[in-house]
Amino acid sequence: MSEETPISRRLKSVRHIIIVCSGKGGVGKSSVSTQLALSLHALSSRPRIGILDIDLTGPSIPRMLGLDGHGVHQSSDGWVPVYADAQQGSDPRLACMSVGFLLKKKSDSVVWRGPKKNAMIRQFLSDVRWGELDYLIIDTPPGTSDEHLSLLEHLAPVHSKLSAVIVTTPQAIALLDAIKCLSFTRAVKLPVLGLIENMSGYVCPCCGEISNMFSTKGGEEMARREGLTFLGALPVDTELVTLLDAAEPSSAGGPDEAIDIKAFDILKRYQETSSAKLFRSVADRVVAGIAHVEQGSAVAGV
Numbered sequence: 001m002s003e004e005t006p007i008s009r010r011l012k013s014v015r016h017i018i019i020v021c022s023g024k025g026g027v028g029k030s031s032v033s034t035q036l037a038l039s040l041h042a043l044s045s046r047p048r049i050g051i052l053d054i055d056l057t058g059p060s061i062p063r064m065l066g067l068d069g070h071g072v073h074q075s076s077d078g079w080v081p082v083y084a085d086a087q088q089g090s091d092p093r094l095a096c097m098s099v100g101f102l103l104k105k106k107s108d109s110v111v112w113r114g115p116k117k118n119a120m121i122r123q124f125l126s127d128v129r130w131g132e133l134d135y136l137i138i139d140t141p142p143g144t145s146d147e148h149l150s151l152l153e154h155l156a157p158v159h160s161k162l163s164a165v166i167v168t169t170p171q172a173i174a175l176l177d178a179i180k181c182l183s184f185t186r187a188v189k190l191p192v193l194g195l196i197e198n199m200s201g202y203v204c205p206c207c208g209e210i211s212n213m214f215s216t217k218g219g220e221e222m223a224r225r226e227g228l229t230f231l232g233a234l235p236v237d238t239e240l241v242t243l244l245d246a247a248e249p250s251s252a253g254g255p256d257e258a259i260d261i262k263a264f265d266i267l268k269r270y271q272e273t274s275s276a277k278l279f280r281s282v283a284d285r286v287v288a289g290i291a292h293v294e295q296g297s298a299v300a301g302v
């Protein structure tokens with residue numbers, strides 16, 4: 001491995017980096033990144049988790065974790081991440097950083113060209129004070145854009161424990177884009193932990209029964225064809241949308257305290273949703289896939 005850089009110094013205390021990507025927009029990449037963070041957080045091994053949102057033009061992780069409204073604090077040792085479990089006591093384990101924390105208003109948008117995006121990503125990788133992490137989940141924009149190239153350019157030379165999760169929906173158009181995303185990971189030799197088929201069927205809000213309104217299993221078939229691990233199918237779950245999309249700060253306490261209470265509430269309530277129950281096996285497969293990558297075993301998808 002090459003000489004130390006600000007990024008390698010910062011990330012040497014991160015055990016594994018999981019890049020969450022999708023070929024197409026709106027297939028649920030941010031919701032999968034959030035659910036992965038929440039599910040890993042609930043493991044009895046109590047891992048330390050970071051979630052970095054580099055979807056610069058559409059950051060949604062702060063909203064999904066109930067952290068909208070927080071700003072970034074600068075310390076002498078870099079940017080301090082925002083902790084979703086700050087209300088849990090003195091040893092929070094779910095750290096979050098997003099361009100959303102840098103915007104003055106939620107409605108502000110980032111209109112940047114490639115070099116500025118690249119500089120922002122470099123700063124996220126070199127300046128955030130994550131501390132020791134077991135998993136750093138990186139939520140990326142849809143497709144294979146400047147952000148992906150910058151990310152790989154910065155990470156590949158300094159961090160060997162990198163892998164990707166691909167998210168798709170079962171429809172043919174999303175699958176075509178997922179194949180493009182897979183080709184990208186192969187071109188840059190990024191191991192793929194597996195594929196998630198999101199919005200596969202529908203959870204009835206009355207009885208919890210899963211019905212298949214549209215096509216399903218497209219992702220599962222693609223995984224089989226491409227020799228990828230199928231990490232699981234996640235149905236459309238209205239309970240999940242209510243929880244993650246309506247994540248406005250509660251009115252209790254002062255401004256930051258109100259946000260932290262909201263985030264803590266999401267952390268607890270998520271575990272009771274049908275999605276959380278299904279996601280547990282996805283998270284187990286991700287953890288098993290990481291063990292393979294770390295042992296240097298051949299990984300499907302490369």
Ligand SMILES: Nc1ncnc2c1ncn2[C@@H]1O[C@H](COP(=O)(O)OP(=O)(O)OP(=O)(O)O)[C@@H](O)[C@H]1O
Nearest residue numbers: 025026027028029030031058142199235236237241
């Ligand atoms: N399994 C699901 N059940 C119900 N709603 C879902 C599910 N997955 C995602 N959603 C909802 O669909 C919308 C899009 O999801 P999300 O923002 O995660 O997609 P994305 O792929 O990250 O989008 P973008 O292309 O904007 O980055 C959100 O409102 C999210 O809450």
Ligand code: SF4
Nearest residue numbers: 204205206207209211
């Ligand atoms: S899934 Fe069950 S509760 Fe939902 S509409 Fe069908 S029968 Fe009714």
